[in-house]
Amino acid sequence: MKKIPILQIEDLYKQFPVTRTFTDRIKRAPKQVVHALDGVSFTVDQGEILALVGESGSGKTTVGMNVLGLQVPTKGRILFDGYDVADWATGRLRSRKNGDELGRLSRRKQILALRRRAQMVFQDPYESLNPRQTTWEIVVEPLEIHHLGLSADEKEARVRAALEDCGLAPADHFWSRYPDELSGGQRQRVVVAGALVLEPELLVADEPVSMLDVSIRADILTLLQSLRKARDITIIYTTHDLATAGYFTDRMAVMYLGRIVELGSTVEVLKEPHHPYTQALVSVAPVPNPRKRRKRMILQGEVPNPIDVPSGCRFHPRCPIATEECKMTDPPYVEISTGHKAACLKI
Amino acid sequence: MTTLEVRNLSINYITDDGVALNAVEGLTFSLEQGRSLGLVGESGCGKTTVMLSLIRLLPEAGRIVNGQVLFEGRDLLQISERDMQAVRWKDVSMVFQGAMNALNPVRTVESQIVEVLQLHSIVNSTKDARIRTGVLLELVGITAKRGKQYPHQFSGGMRQRAVIAMALACNPRILIADEPTTALDVMIQAQIIELLEQLQRELNLSLVLVTHDLGVVAEMCDDVLVMYGGTVAEYANSDTIFNNPQHPYTQRLLKAFPDIAEPGSELASIPGNPPRLDNLPPGCRFEPRCHVGNGEPICLKELPPLVEIEPGHHVACHLVDEKESHEKNTHPSNRRPL
Incomplete structure (x- = not known):
């Protein structure tokens, strides 16, 4: 299979200002910013499933938000199919070359065009569905918003295909049901169907299974995997659970405090982690077999406050092998094998 | 020595219409001192109902219709409510599900643990209670002086530790932990698992761990009881369950x-x-x-x-x-x- 990059993320920075209280102003306390993303670069190929893993506060959700243009990066850019997402999502794309239709569209139409191609699946299916809408209303709504000029029959066919691809077959059984008449797994399927009905090329799934039961979890993950086959869709899967990511993703990016510390094929990263942070994460992930109990490499404390990012290597305060050098030098990426890199001075 | 023995326990829930729904049927297991038992199954299979019935804290609609819960030979289902109060927390204590949100937000962590100690007359004076609270917090890896802080000043992992400290306040023999690591980050989850293992060793605690995370069970438990639809599906040591399930x-x-x-x-x-x-x-x-x-x-x-x-x-x-x-x-x- 030829690899065509669909998404290029180049040196992305995202900072959020910290709200200053009245007393802060009087005391003339310095302005502070949260460094949510601090130089993130990677590309995603068409039809690939990429896992973004890390603890809370590592910036994985922020990446997803920026990729979809729901937030505007402070620095750096994201190219989706060659277009800058930040401009696209605000309808500010300009015509770049002759015959480029997109840049000539009105703002609203530009934004809709992006939404049609990139969609999101949220974490909690108990909260992301409107309890007063039926399954049909939820799934057909994107089609109505986008005025695709579809006839009633075509709409029905689209909704049916989306629901049945998501395992809600026959679709007629489900479309007059309200969310409270569905089980947790069915709800998450409806959420995925709602994202799929526009036939997007890119899906950002933010912790889509963390609220679900073991068996349903396996179900939804298998579903995401089958969607790639059925619709050649590209998926960015955000999670803190390495085991679920290991099951169905092609590549894995491990994030720590707004940086990618290790990136490579999922199997390679899990079997031979090189960055000490990845090693620790892999070692503490519970293995469902008492014969395979491993020595846990427990990091003390928690992810530091992203307002004061540690100097040098940002992982040094918790790193078991850190030396003086690590406090000073920000480590560059080291290529371990083709497509597998890690940012650590000790490799 | 068998610390806890549950025999043929059956529990019904009575609906508003007076219909009895069978939530747990014929549950039997035993737990030796210092060992750990994992109770696993999907949501809705009765895990939490079983745990609540062990300390007789079932919701009003719950009825224990049959069976025995023997703690060191004494049937906890037969004793009076007053006697049960003495057993709860002192002999059998519990870390509830969603413990991170179980702390009172408007009181300091210390005062909440002090309350437990005083209610159960473990200490003679408030001063002793404070000292003991400090010891408990240190035991779970929190600096004693942080007890003066409020729950919102604690991170999720620390709140979970504080709740465990509270459950250990009266030196219980059995600790029941209902999903103690769900909703925590991976590394924090590992820290809590390590803490529970260490406490179990040092205090010779018997541990009942209720969870749907098979990985955590494989890491921590000696025995595993798999529940389905309120009944025991399989019950064996953890190696058998994971490597030779029948x-x-x-x-x-x-x-x-x-x-x-x-x-x-x-x-x-x-x-x-x-x-x-x-x-x-x-x-x-x-x-x-x-x-x-x-x-x-x-x-x-x-x-x-x-x-x-x-x-x-x-x-x-x-x-x-x-x-x-x-x-x-x-x-x-x-x-x-x-």
Whole structure:
């Protein structure tokens, strides 16, 4: 299979200002910013499933938000199919070359065009569905918003295909049901169907299974995997659970405090982690077999406050092998094998 | 020594219409001092109901209709409420589900632990209570002086530690932990697991861990009890459950759980949903989802009894029984029901 990059993320920075209280102003306390993303670069190929893993506060959700243009990066850019997402999502794309239709569209139409191609699946299916809408209303709504000029029959066919691809077959059984008449797994399927009905090329799934039961979890993950086959869709899967990511993703990016510390094929990263942070994460992930109990490499404390990012290597305060050098030098990426890199001075 | 023995425990929930729904049926297990038992199963299989009944904290609609809960030989279901109050927290204590949100937000962490100590007259004076609270917090890895802070000043992992400290306040013999690591980050989860293991060793605690995370159970527990639809599906030591599971439900459950040591391996969900309490199948409760059975009449009609197929390995399945006797050629009289 030829690899065509669909998404290029180049040196992305995202900072959020910290709200200053009245007393802060009087005391003339310095302005502070949260460094949510601090130089993130990677590309995603068409039809690939990429896992973004890390603890809370590592910036994985922020990446997803920026990729979809729901937030505007402070620095750096994201190219989706060659277009800058930040401009696209605000309808500010300009015509770049002759015959480029997109840049000539009105703002609203530009934004809709992006939404049609990139969609999101949220974490909690108990909260992301409107309890007063039926399954049909939820799934057909994107089609109505986008005025695709579809006839009633075509709409029905689209909704049916989306629901049945998501395992809600026959679709007629489900479309007059309200969310409270569905089980947790069915709800998450409806959420995925709602994202799929526009036939997007890119899906950002933010912790889509963390609220679900073991068996349903396996179900939804298998579903995401089958969607790639059925619709050649590209998926960015955000999670803190390495085991679920290991099951169905092609590549894995491990994030720590707004940086990618290790990136490579999922199997390679899990079997031979090189960055000490990845090693620790892999070692503490519970293995469902008492014969395979491993020595846990427990990091003390928690992810530091992203307002004061540690100097040098940002992982040094918790790193078991850190030396003086690590406090000073920000480590560059080291290529371990083709497509597998890690940012650590000790490799 | 057997610290806790549960025999044939059955629990019903009474609905507003007066209908009795069978939530737990014929549950039997035992727990030795210093050992740990994992209680696993999907949501709605009765795990939390069982735990609440052990300390008699079932919601009003819950009724224990049959069975015994023997703590050091004494049946906790027979004693008066006043006596039970003395047992709770001092002998058997509990870390509740969602413990991170179980702390009172408008009181300091210290004062909440002090309250426990005073209620159970563990200490003579408030000053002693404060000292003991400091010791408890240090035990779970929190600096004593942070006890003066409010829960919102603690991170999620620290709140979980504080709740564990509180559960340990009266030196219990048994600690029941209901999903103690769910909703925590991976590394924090590992810290809590390590802490519970260490406390168990140092204090010779018996631990009952209720969770749906098979990984955590494999890491921590000596024995595992797999529940399905309010009944025991399989009960054995953890090595047997994970490496030689006999009940179809256990087998399916393990296949549905991703193993980080085998990235890229196949994952198979269990089709269908756990039974609803108001619509329990008449026979084996797993029958509608079972991949081994083919609608055998016995599976459709009778609830399978829990049978010890080899020493310490109990399975409740009509079909395992047969298969085992064919394979191992054991005489049926060797297999004794519990």
